[in-house]
Amino acid sequence: MSKKTTYLIGILATLIIGFLLHWYLCYDENCKGKSHVEKTQNTKTTASTPFRFEDGDTTIRSNDNFNFSYSGHTILQPISEDLLSCVNEMVKHLNKSKKLNITGLYNKKEENLSSFDNLGLARAESIKTFLIEQGLNDNQVSVNSKSEDELEPNQNGILNGPYKFSVGAVDDTSKNLEAVKASIMEDPVLLNFAPERYRTDLNAKQRKKLEALAAYLNASDDVRCTIVGHADSVKSEKLNMALGKNRAEFTKKMLLKYNVDPAKIKTTSMGETQPVASNKTAKGKAQNRRTEVIIN
Numbered sequence: 001m002s003k004k005t006t007y008l009i010g011i012l013a014t015l016i017i018g019f020l021l022h023w024y025l026c027y028d029e030n031c032k033g034k035s036h037v038e039k040t041q042n043t044k045t046t047a048s049t050p051f052r053f054e055d056g057d058t059t060i061r062s063n064d065n066f067n068f069s070y071s072g073h074t075i076l077q078p079i080s081e082d083l084l085s086c087v088n089e090m091v092k093h094l095n096k097s098k099k100l101n102i103t104g105l106y107n108k109k110e111e112n113l114s115s116f117d118n119l120g121l122a123r124a125e126s127i128k129t130f131l132i133e134q135g136l137n138d139n140q141v142s143v144n145s146k147s148e149d150e151l152e153p154n155q156n157g158i159l160n161g162p163y164k165f166s167v168g169a170v171d172d173t174s175k176n177l178e179a180v181k182a183s184i185m186e187d188p189v190l191l192n193f194a195p196e197r198y199r200t201d202l203n204a205k206q207r208k209k210l211e212a213l214a215a216y217l218n219a220s221d222d223v224r225c226t227i228v229g230h231a232d233s234v235k236s237e238k239l240n241m242a243l244g245k246n247r248a249e250f251t252k253k254m255l256l257k258y259n260v261d262p263a264k265i266k267t268t269s270m271g272e273t274q275p276v277a278s279n280k281t282a283k284g285k286a287q288n289r290r291t292e293v294i295i296n
Contacts, residue, residue, distance in 0.1 A: 049160040051083055053090045055098070055167045062086040065161035066127050070153040073114040073122035075130060084134075091136045098167055101142045102127050105162040107151040115257065117204060120145025123162060125257070132259055138218035180216045181295060184209075188292040190227070191251055195234065195289065198246035202254065210251075213293060214258030217265075224296040226266045227251050232285035233272040244269030251291040266296075 051062035064083035067076045094100055104124030106112075114122035124143035132138055146164075153159050190209055193200050202210070217223050229244030229251075248267035256262060277284035 051086055051161065053086070053093075053165055055093065058093055060086050060089050060093070066130070066163065068123055068126075068159045068162055070157050070159055071110040071113065071119070072159075073112075073116070073119050073126060075126050076158065079130075087131065087134050091131065091134050094136060094140060094167070098169060099140050099142065100131070100136070101144070101166045101168065103164040103166070104143065104145045105148050105151055105164070106145060107149060108147050115202075115254075117202075117207065118145050118147070120147065120162075127163060129259060138259055139215060177216055177219055180212050184213060184216065184293060184295060188294065190291045190293055191247070191254075192286060193247055193289040193291075195232070195285070196243070197289075198229075198243055198250050200250075210255055211258060214255055214260050216295075217255075217260045218258075224264050224266070226268060226294040226296060227255075228292045228294060229267070229269040230274060230288055230290050230292065231272050232288045233275070233279040234285070237271060241269050241271035244271045247289075247291050 049065055051060075051065040053060040062080070062083045062085075064080040066083075068074070069076065102124040104120035104122065104127070106119035106123065110119050112119050112122070116122040116125065121143060124145060128141045128143055131141060151159065151162060187209075190213070191200055191202070191206055213225070217225060227248045229246065229248035231240035231243045231247075233240070235243065245267065248269060252262075252265050252267050255265060272279070272288070275284070275288045276290075277287040279285055279288060
């Protein structure tokens with residue numbers, strides 16, 4: 001074999017060995033890493049929904065948002081500085097001349113563990129509470145809810161911004177408050193209870209009355225109320241007095257969910273002493289098991 005042939009074979013062998021070493025190292029280190037990155041990117045299916053507030057020519061945005069766990073009703077923490085800055089800017093824009101309506105969104109398939117009729121209302125109330133803590137007046141915020149079947153969580157089980165904002169003018173406060181007061185005085189009954197019970201699940205009508213009372217109490221520093229608990233005459237006078245007090249305290253607890261100052265609410269009991277119907281019938285007893293409100 002000539003020297004030239006031997007030289008060419010050596011070069012070829014070097015190239016083959018170099019190729020094999022490169023393939024081996026790439027496969028073990030770089031290629032596997034690249035494959036992992038591509039797989040991770042492909043699993044990202046849901047983008048987050050950014051915070052957005054619009055009113056006329058004003059638009060306030062944040063890359064963060066008020067997020068909730070699927071079937072959850074409290075805002076996930078922490079709140080970013082960027083979102084907090086946008087919220088403060090929004091509150092400043094609303095000032096006292098505009099009203100913010102928050103529509104909480106929910107999927108009927110979600111499990112509702114809140115004390116509200118649905119998770120949409122619970123989420124809207126959670127956002128409302130946060131905005132009030134940032135300086136928005138209670139009478140500037142209203143809440144409602146809407147079910148959306150297409151509402152689905154991302155791959156981490158999180159709902160990004162499950163709500164909507166809308167802006168309107170604040171009502172004539174004095175006229176509105178007088179109307180609320182008149183309505184409360186016309187029908188002061190807040191809740192009714194099952195026999196021997198001092199807790200109850202609120203229906204839509206009862207919740208609406210509590211919301212109206214809360215708005216009335218929050219609108220003025222001078223307004224106070226007394227919640228009076230009542231009972232039928234089935235148990236002893238002493239037990240009925242205690243039952244009435246517990247019913248009043250439960251109603252106060254429900255009212256505090258709407259950010260009412262506890263100092264504005266006094267509770268007391270009249271037991272069985274002030275029936276509004278006969279205790280000789282089941283219907284009459286049901287009417288007597290109640291809480292009422294007195295505006296002070």
